[in-house]
Amino acid sequence: MSELNDNDYGRLIVQGADRPGIVATVSGVLTDQGANIVSLDQSSSDPSGGRFFQRTVFHLPGLSARMDALNAALEAKLTGELELDFRLVEAKKRxxxxxxxxxxxxxxxxxxxxxxxxxxxxxxxxxxxxxxxxxxxxxxxxxxxxxxxxxxxxxxxxxxxxxxxxxxxxxxxxxxxxxxxxxxxxxxxxxxxxxxxxxxxxxxxxxxxxxxxxxxxxxxxxxxxxxxxxxxxxxxxxxxxxxxxxxxxxxxxxxxxxxxxxxxxxxxxxxxxxxxxxxxxxxxxxxxx
Amino acid sequence: MSELNDNDYGRLIVQGADRPGIVATVSGVLTDQGANIVSLDQSSSDPSGGRFFQRTVFHLPGLSARMDALNAALEAKLTGELELDFRLVEAKKRxxxxxxxxxxxxxxxxxxxxxxxxxxxxxxxxxxxxxxxxxxxxxxxxxxxxxxxxxxxxxxxxxxxxxxxxxxxxxxxxxxxxxxxxxxxxxxxxxxxxxxxxxxxxxxxxxxxxxxxxxxxxxxxxxxxxxxxxxxxxxxxxxxxxxxxxxxxxxxxxxxxxxxxxxxxxxxxxxxxxxxxxxxxxxxxxxxx
Amino acid sequence: MSELNDNDYGRLIVQGADRPGIVATVSGVLTDQGANIVSLDQSSSDPSGGRFFQRTVFHLPGLSARMDALNAALEAKLTGELELDFRLVEAKKRxxxxxxxxxxxxxxxxxxxxxxxxxxxxxxxxxxxxxxxxxxxxxxxxxxxxxxxxxxxxxxxxxxxxxxxxxxxxxxxxxxxxxxxxxxxxxxxxxxxxxxxxxxxxxxxxxxxxxxxxxxxxxxxxxxxxxxxxxxxxxxxxxxxxxxxxxxxxxxxxxxxxxxxxxxxxxxxxxxxxxxxxxxxxxxxxxxx
Amino acid sequence: MSELNDNDYGRLIVQGADRPGIVATVSGVLTDQGANIVSLDQSSSDPSGGRFFQRTVFHLPGLSARMDALNAALEAKLTGELELDFRLVEAKKRxxxxxxxxxxxxxxxxxxxxxxxxxxxxxxxxxxxxxxxxxxxxxxxxxxxxxxxxxxxxxxxxxxxxxxxxxxxxxxxxxxxxxxxxxxxxxxxxxxxxxxxxxxxxxxxxxxxxxxxxxxxxxxxxxxxxxxxxxxxxxxxxxxxxxxxxxxxxxxxxxxxxxxxxxxxxxxxxxxxxxxxxxxxxxxxxxxx
Incomplete structure (x- = not known):
């Protein structure tokens, strides 16, 4: 909850049909945007043909101002290429x-x-x-x-x-x-x-x-x-x-x-x-x- | 379970319709027969018109030889007067x-x-x-x-x-x-x-x-x-x-x-x-x- | 806690050196005084030479008016004969x-x-x-x-x-x-x-x-x-x-x-x-x- | 434990000083080698200057034959560039x-x-x-x-x-x-x-x-x-x-x-x-x- 005292923490929730490479793609986007992943939990209901779930907490200086860019980058990669649903939130927003x-x-x-x-x-x-x-x-x-x-x-x-x-x-x-x-x-x-x-x-x-x-x-x-x-x-x-x-x-x-x-x-x-x-x-x- | 290493421990289970005086009667019979009550748990489902339950562990030297007398004394008081069910067991009998x-x-x-x-x-x-x-x-x-x-x-x-x-x-x-x-x-x-x-x-x-x-x-x-x-x-x-x-x-x-x-x-x-x-x-x- | 809604519930706590016959004596006094034992828990730390503990909840119509008599009867039997400590309380007294x-x-x-x-x-x-x-x-x-x-x-x-x-x-x-x-x-x-x-x-x-x-x-x-x-x-x-x-x-x-x-x-x-x-x-x- | 019935599951444990980009790097190596990440847990003791921990379970067809290549790729990226410790195991090896x-x-x-x-x-x-x-x-x-x-x-x-x-x-x-x-x-x-x-x-x-x-x-x-x-x-x-x-x-x-x-x-x-x-x-x- 120290996430609440710092304006620059974000959370990214991703879910959808599992396929190889999702974690790499998601973390690649975050890293490219300058974010540091603080914690990441991921699981799949079944390695072949299952559902994919991921929750990532990250730190990105100036997060509020960069939400639009981050959303756009995620949309391009996740919604477009991988047909995944995602949700991006600023941790400070209760x-x-x-x-x-x-x-x-x-x-x-x-x-x-x-x-x-x-x-x-x-x-x-x-x-x-x-x-x-x-x-x-x-x-x-x-x-x-x-x-x-x-x-x-x-x-x-x-x-x-x-x-x-x-x-x-x-x-x-x-x-x-x-x-x-x-x-x-x-x-x-x-x-x-x-x-x-x-x-x-x-x-x-x-x-x-x-x-x-x-x-x-x-x-x-x-x-x-x-x-x-x-x-x-x-x-x-x-x-x-x-x-x-x-x-x-x-x-x-x-x-x-x-x-x-x-x-x-x-x-x-x-x-x-x-x-x-x-x-x-x-x-x-x-x-x- | 130390009860198992001493031949003289007994257990008495009593149940039936609740009424005043059951505990006194039961413990009176046991004491009269020379038994020392080691632990006693009792409860009633309702103080008026409820069901009565009691488990008593007692120590009585020479228990085996005195089971018949004890059973008879309990039967007279519990079954006869109070219409209760009871069960008397020697703890050593696994x-x-x-x-x-x-x-x-x-x-x-x-x-x-x-x-x-x-x-x-x-x-x-x-x-x-x-x-x-x-x-x-x-x-x-x-x-x-x-x-x-x-x-x-x-x-x-x-x-x-x-x-x-x-x-x-x-x-x-x-x-x-x-x-x-x-x-x-x-x-x-x-x-x-x-x-x-x-x-x-x-x-x-x-x-x-x-x-x-x-x-x-x-x-x-x-x-x-x-x-x-x-x-x-x-x-x-x-x-x-x-x-x-x-x-x-x-x-x-x-x-x-x-x-x-x-x-x-x-x-x-x-x-x-x-x-x-x-x-x-x-x-x-x-x-x- | 239904004990709280009825003025006639009492609790009796007894403790002291264990010896044969305590339960019978205590329940005898209560029964003689017209009380019905609602629940009774008793245990001894050791059947020979141990400590004795008993908590009894009872129902006695007109309890408040009879507390003095009950205390006196208990004192005579428990403190006097058996050298036990006891505490008698009216459940309604929070x-x-x-x-x-x-x-x-x-x-x-x-x-x-x-x-x-x-x-x-x-x-x-x-x-x-x-x-x-x-x-x-x-x-x-x-x-x-x-x-x-x-x-x-x-x-x-x-x-x-x-x-x-x-x-x-x-x-x-x-x-x-x-x-x-x-x-x-x-x-x-x-x-x-x-x-x-x-x-x-x-x-x-x-x-x-x-x-x-x-x-x-x-x-x-x-x-x-x-x-x-x-x-x-x-x-x-x-x-x-x-x-x-x-x-x-x-x-x-x-x-x-x-x-x-x-x-x-x-x-x-x-x-x-x-x-x-x-x-x-x-x-x-x-x-x- | 279904991991045990399939020869192609691997586990990768990574730990060391936290810094931005580790998750992306690790998952990038695995994805490049053809592995599908099945589950991933990651946490940092502190986002700035803390310790980084990650456990990844992945599926890679023909894992045994590719362990050496995978070890080498991880060593190059993790030990060399990021100064992290890692441990790669085949899940089937009890x-x-x-x-x-x-x-x-x-x-x-x-x-x-x-x-x-x-x-x-x-x-x-x-x-x-x-x-x-x-x-x-x-x-x-x-x-x-x-x-x-x-x-x-x-x-x-x-x-x-x-x-x-x-x-x-x-x-x-x-x-x-x-x-x-x-x-x-x-x-x-x-x-x-x-x-x-x-x-x-x-x-x-x-x-x-x-x-x-x-x-x-x-x-x-x-x-x-x-x-x-x-x-x-x-x-x-x-x-x-x-x-x-x-x-x-x-x-x-x-x-x-x-x-x-x-x-x-x-x-x-x-x-x-x-x-x-x-x-x-x-x-x-x-x-x-």
């Missing part, structure tokens, strides 16, 4: 992360605290909730809070209002225990990645009352999964997971409480990695460098 | 644990090796497999190995043969990666608890090729669950679970390999706890003291 | 937990936030700091904040002021990253247990700059330890420990940040267990039920 | 790993099993012990076993004999709970890396009887550390660490038993990573890709 929340505050507060402590390289332009409860809390962090009630019969209108708030103001949307289902239309229009956190169990308990059912089954581990949201609810590409140990002494309520501890840790990690451009989506899976 | 296995050896070898090292308070009277592959390996541990082939059209006969081998010779059956489905008839007749180990994922992947599907979904944790076998396959009361961290760098085969490490640890813990009478079944859950 | 802090807020905020969420059965009567920085933050939780500067030449005076603040107002003192050494005189006079949290490494790095030195040694795990404070700094009985995985990619500063995540979790667990009377000190070790 | 052991078998057997199962890309040319106890066990794996007694007054002679056995026959020496101190002279002459495993605690307990002392201090975690051996005993660069949870219920002997479970897992991981050329030493730390 991502703007909007947060949706309902009434449970554990994930929200953890993100706001970490942001204030300098642990998360992000700006929080707004928190939006379908309940008014957490407004005071959020505003103590000097973050705008918008209350957009969502009822059965106004859902489309509410989503429209949410989209208007987000439009142009955020780079990432985080659902920090937002207890409403996001519609496919919303996802089509939001124009930014959406990260969700939800509890996870071994085995899975579908449907209502999962903690009670986990209790009835006597599970020994409670988990949480952070993932990108797709139209299949709770089924998008996984970014991070973790678990905590529980026992027969824990009531269903205590399971939920311990689950909350895992949820906030897992979500914070997922958001940090996303903001540092460490997560590359590949179909329904992710590469996390 | 449980006889038969193992079923197919071709994968990791769980089997871990159990045999821990038994030899003195880590598992059990005797292994036999290993039964539907394949001949692991015979030599097993016999190096001076454990009898029986090859009982299981084919589609001889399953009932094979299970009959397995039951004949087990009858009177074992107190517990462990399925250490035994890749055949056990029939309801077998479970009805086997007359001893059966413990199984299987992989677990968040989320769950039902059906074939779970590691490949976990790979495709990009899971970050691979787990294993040890449970008592009931007629609902992979659905019995859970004894122990654990996970290991994986990443996009792991192939499906490496996921399986890491899963094997968790499986053998989790199964070894579950078998040890069962053999030490630490696991009390309660419907579809367990209390592990 | 412990008053004063917090000392310096500038780092992660442990402090985690405790205040969990208290507000109802996760920690405690009241926070005050936060005391040798710096003014965290005052606003603390007061947002409606908790009094006192700034007591500590300089080299006023340490005795400052400690006197701290003791005056604490006197009669707290049952436990938590050092939540309080970066001053507590004197032996302070400990002699404070009259309540003191819990501290500090980083832990394998191997240990004594002295200044431990994270930098851990980085130089390439450690793969960063840990934290919560312990009762004794005159030997960082050497008191351990209550809880945990670790987090790190790698060569982490800078010394990132090690510190990850360490902070472990510290707050470990401290929160230790404080919760203390407030629930789960921790029994035994010389330089603890029994945690 | 490392020869000699094992020293005393009487405890848990680490030894875990390595032999994993090797037999195909989990560890290594050959075990010999096991050497200062005791005869484990000879039969080792030979069942078709591995030669040599008994070299070490007494106080014959240590130099014994080490000479050990060196003769190793000379030319091994690429790595693993001390799998070998309870003798290795002399500086032995390390000077052995001519291969040496990996050791030892228990670790938070806090550290130096000297004799660490498990008993950990018990007396009431530690809640027991750990293990695998490291390269240097003349400072137990102080070399750390490769891997892990911990397991323990409680007041565990006796010192049970702590040791649980410690053994961690030791064998940690050592197996360290040996696997070394054999896959994932570990790069950098002074007293390691980079593990």
């Amino acid at each position: 991502k703007r992360v909007a947060i949706f929340v309902s009434k449970m505050d554990h994930c929200l507060l953890d993100l706001l605290w970490r942001q204030r402590r300098g642990e998360l390289p992000m700006i929080v332009p707004m928190v939006v909730s379908n309940h008014a409860d957490l407004g005071d809390e959020v505003r103590q962090f000097d973050v705008p809070f918008f209350h957009v009630p969502v009822e059965k019969d106004n859902k489309a209108v509410a989503e429209k209002e949410q989209l208007n708030l987000l439009k142009g103001n955020a780079d990432l949307l985080v659902l920090a225990r937002y207890m409403q289902i996001i519609s496919g239309e919303f996802l089509d229009e939001v124009g930014m990645p959406v990260i969700n956190i939800h509890h996870s169990f071994l085995p899975a308990f579908m449907g209502a009352g999962p903690y009670q059912r986990a209790k009835e089954r006597g599970v020994k581990l409670i988990g949480a999964t952070a993932h990108y949201v797709t139209e299949d609810l709770d089924e998008g590409p996984i970014i991070e997971q973790d678990v905590i140990r529980v026992s027969h002494r824990d009531t269903a309520r205590e399971l939920q409480r311990k689950g909350a501890d895992v949820e906030r840790l897992v979500l914070a990690r997922a958001v940090a990695w996303h903001c540092e451009d460490r997560v590359i989506r590949d179909g329904n899976t992710t590469v996390v460098f | 449980k006889r644990v038969a193992i079923f296995v197919s071709k994968m050896d990791h769980c089997l070898l871990d159990l045999l090796w821990r038994q030899r090292r003195g880590e598992l308070p059990m005797i292994v009277p036999m290993v039964v497999s539907n394949h001949a592959d692991l015979g030599d390996e097993v016999r190096q541990f001076d454990v009898p190995f029986f090859h009982v082939p299981v084919e589609k059209d001889n399953k009932a006969v094979a299970e009959k043969e397995q039951l004949n081998l087990l009858k009177g010779n074992a107190d517990l059956l462990v399925l250490a990666r035994y890749m055949q489905i056990i029939s309801g008839e077998f479970l009805d007749e086997v007359g001893m608890p059966v413990i199984n180990i299987h992989h677990s994922f968040l989320p769950a992947f039902m059906g074939a090729g779970p590691y490949q599907r976990a790979k495709e979904r990009g899971v970050k944790l691979i787990g294993a669950t040890a449970h008592y076998v009931t007629e609902d396959l992979d659905e019995g009361p859970i004894i122990e679970q654990d996970v290991i961290r994986v990443s996009h760098r792991d192939t499906a085969r490496e996921l399986q390999r890491k899963g094997a490490d968790v499986e053998r640890l989790v199964l070894a813990r579950a078998v040890a706890w069962h053999c030490e009478d630490r696991v009390i079944r309660d419907g579809n859950t367990t209390v592990v003291f | 412990k008053r937990v004063a917090i000392f802090v310096s500038k780092m807020d992660h442990c402090l905020l985690d405790l205040l936030w969990r208290q507000r969420r109802g996760e920690l059965p405690m009241i926070v009567p005050m936060v005391v700091s040798n710096h003014a920085d965290l005052g606003d933050e603390v007061r947002q939780f409606d908790v009094p904040f006192f700034h007591v500067p500590v300089e080299k030449d006023n340490k005795a005076v400052a400690e006197k002021e701290q003791l005056n603040l604490l006197k009669g107002n707290a049952d436990l003192l938590v050092l939540a990253r309080y970066m001053q050494i507590i004197s032996g005189e302070f400990l002699d006079e404070v009259g309540m247990p003191v819990i501290n949290i500090h980083h832990s490494f394998l191997p240990a790095f004594m002295g200044a700059g431990p994270y930098q030195r851990a980085k130089e040694r390439g450690v793969k795990l960063i840990g934290a330890t919560a312990h009762y404070v004794t005159e030997d700094l960082d050497e008191g009985p351990i209550i809880e420990q945990d670790v987090i995985r790190v790698s060569h990619r982490d800078t010394a500063r990132e090690l510190q940040r990850k360490g902070a995540d472990v510290e707050r979790l470990v401290l929160a667990r230790a404080v919760a267990w203390h407030c629930e009377d789960r921790v029994i000190r035994d010389g330089n070790t603890t029994v945690v039920f | 490392k020869r790993v000699a094992i020293f052991v005393s009487k405890m078998d848990h680490c030894l057997l875990d390595l032999l099993w994993r090797q037999r199962r195909g989990e560890l890309p290594m050959i075990v040319p010999m096991v050497v012990s200062n005791h005869a106890d484990l000879g039969d066990e080792v030979r069942q794996f078709d591995v030669p076993f040599f008994h070299v007694p070490v007494e106080k007054d014959n240590k130099a002679v014994a080490e000479k004999e050990q060196l003769n056995l190793l000379k030319g026959n091994a690429d790595l020496l693993v001390l799998a709970r070998y309870m003798q101190i290795i002399s500086g002279e032995f390390l000077d002459e052995v001519g291969m890396p040496v990996i050791n495993i030892h228990h670790s605690f938070l806090p550290a307990f130096m000297g004799a009887g660490p498990y008993q002392r950990a018990k007396e201090r009431g530690v809640k975690l027991i750990g293990a550390t695998a490291h390269y051996v240097t003349e400072d005993l137990d102080e070399g660069p750390i490769i891997e660490q892990d911990v397991i949870r323990v409680s007041h219920r565990d006796t010192a002997r049970e702590l040791q038993r649980k410690g053994a479970d961690v030791e064998r897992l940690v050592l197996a991981r360290a040996v696997a990573w070394h054999c896959e050329d994932r570990v790069i030493r950098d002074g007293n730390t390691t980079v593990v890709f």
Whole structure:
């Protein structure tokens, strides 16, 4: 994160069909432009016919002024010759992360605290909730809070209002225990990645009352999964997971409480990695460098 | 396990409907008989109308000779007055644990090796497999190995043969990666608890090729669950679970390999706890003291 | 913690030299007084000549009014006949937990936030700091904040002021990253247990700059330890420990940040267990039920 | 490890003083020689004036026949122009790993099993012990076993004999709970890396009887550390660490038993990573890709 204190760090994410010579080409372009590669992670899903992924952090004096030239050089070589997708970002530009929340505050507060402590390289332009409860809390962090009630019969209108708030103001949307289902239309229009956190169990308990059912089954581990949201609810590409140990002494309520501890840790990690451009989506899976 | 080196340690497991005074009654009987309580774990699922569970380890000089008297005293007080179930065991009597296995050896070898090292308070009277592959390996541990082939059209006969081998010779059956489905008839007749180990994922992947599907979904944790076998396959009361961290760098085969490490640890813990009478079944859950 | 919502739950902690019959005696007294034992944990350090520890949670209608009688009955049997120490508490009486802090807020905020969420059965009567920085933050939780500067030449005076603040107002003192050494005189006079949290490494790095030195040694795990404070700094009985995985990619500063995540979790667990009377000190070790 | 089933995979490890253009140069050489880079990990300890580390896995048809040309091309560019150290290996060439052991078998057997199962890309040319106890066990794996007694007054002679056995026959020496101190002279002459495993605690307990002392201090975690051996005993660069949870219920002997479970897992991981050329030493730390 020292990358944040120096204006001249950049990150380059490259992905596409694998073929020989990509690493050499990419690093050749960067070197030709005067950049020093600070760290490079690369992997291929399969050496023959697989997918190629690369994350490169580099240092280039006067980076801002040279972004256009660098973009053009990369486009010529990567998009043109090699048919690869790439993304070039200045590390100093923190991502703007909007947060949706309902009434449970554990994930929200953890993100706001970490942001204030300098642990998360992000700006929080707004928190939006379908309940008014957490407004005071959020505003103590000097973050705008918008209350957009969502009822059965106004859902489309509410989503429209949410989209208007987000439009142009955020780079990432985080659902920090937002207890409403996001519609496919919303996802089509939001124009930014959406990260969700939800509890996870071994085995899975579908449907209502999962903690009670986990209790009835006597599970020994409670988990949480952070993932990108797709139209299949709770089924998008996984970014991070973790678990905590529980026992027969824990009531269903205590399971939920311990689950909350895992949820906030897992979500914070997922958001940090996303903001540092460490997560590359590949179909329904992710590469996390 | 120092309990094993002294003939005079006993364990008493009590369970049933909770009501006031059970602990006092149980400890009163033990004290009256001259026993010293070494450790006692007790819990209730709910203080009013719940289920009561207690595991007590005690020391009583000349235990073997006094088992009948102790059993009678407990029966009078617990079964008669309080309508509780109880089980009294001499700690020195190691449980006889038969193992079923197919071709994968990791769980089997871990159990045999821990038994030899003195880590598992059990005797292994036999290993039964539907394949001949692991015979030599097993016999190096001076454990009898029986090859009982299981084919589609001889399953009932094979299970009959397995039951004949087990009858009177074992107190517990462990399925250490035994890749055949056990029939309801077998479970009805086997007359001893059966413990199984299987992989677990968040989320769950039902059906074939779970590691490949976990790979495709990009899971970050691979787990294993040890449970008592009931007629609902992979659905019995859970004894122990654990996970290991994986990443996009792991192939499906490496996921399986890491899963094997968790499986053998989790199964070894579950078998040890069962053999030490630490696991009390309660419907579809367990209390592990 | 449902114990907190019912006035009639009590906890009884018993410890002393082990001898036959203690459990029977204790549970006999409780049963005679009309109490129902809800959970009971007991262990002995050694069946012959060891130390005895027991934590019992019970339900007794009209507990408050019957505390004196119960105390007297226990004193007669336990202190008199068996020479045991015991402690009887009403579960509804939350412990008053004063917090000392310096500038780092992660442990402090985690405790205040969990208290507000109802996760920690405690009241926070005050936060005391040798710096003014965290005052606003603390007061947002409606908790009094006192700034007591500590300089080299006023340490005795400052400690006197701290003791005056604490006197009669707290049952436990938590050092939540309080970066001053507590004197032996302070400990002699404070009259309540003191819990501290500090980083832990394998191997240990004594002295200044431990994270930098851990980085130089390439450690793969960063840990934290919560312990009762004794005159030997960082050497008191351990209550809880945990670790987090790190790698060569982490800078010394990132090690510190990850360490902070472990510290707050470990401290929160230790404080919760203390407030629930789960921790029994035994010389330089603890029994945690 | 699919790298092992194809003759044409190679690994290139590069390290040295960081400077702009190294990645481009390295990948340029590989691409010029017709290699396809399959995975590449790179990091720098500091972008200005730091140390550079890179591990590259590549696929090059007909690798064996082209090793000399590739070595020459790399030498010209890397050693000559950039003053970097590099190491080029054919992935199919399994490392020869000699094992020293005393009487405890848990680490030894875990390595032999994993090797037999195909989990560890290594050959075990010999096991050497200062005791005869484990000879039969080792030979069942078709591995030669040599008994070299070490007494106080014959240590130099014994080490000479050990060196003769190793000379030319091994690429790595693993001390799998070998309870003798290795002399500086032995390390000077052995001519291969040496990996050791030892228990670790938070806090550290130096000297004799660490498990008993950990018990007396009431530690809640027991750990293990695998490291390269240097003349400072137990102080070399750390490769891997892990911990397991323990409680007041565990006796010192049970702590040791649980410690053994961690030791064998940690050592197996360290040996696997070394054999896959994932570990790069950098002074007293390691980079593990």
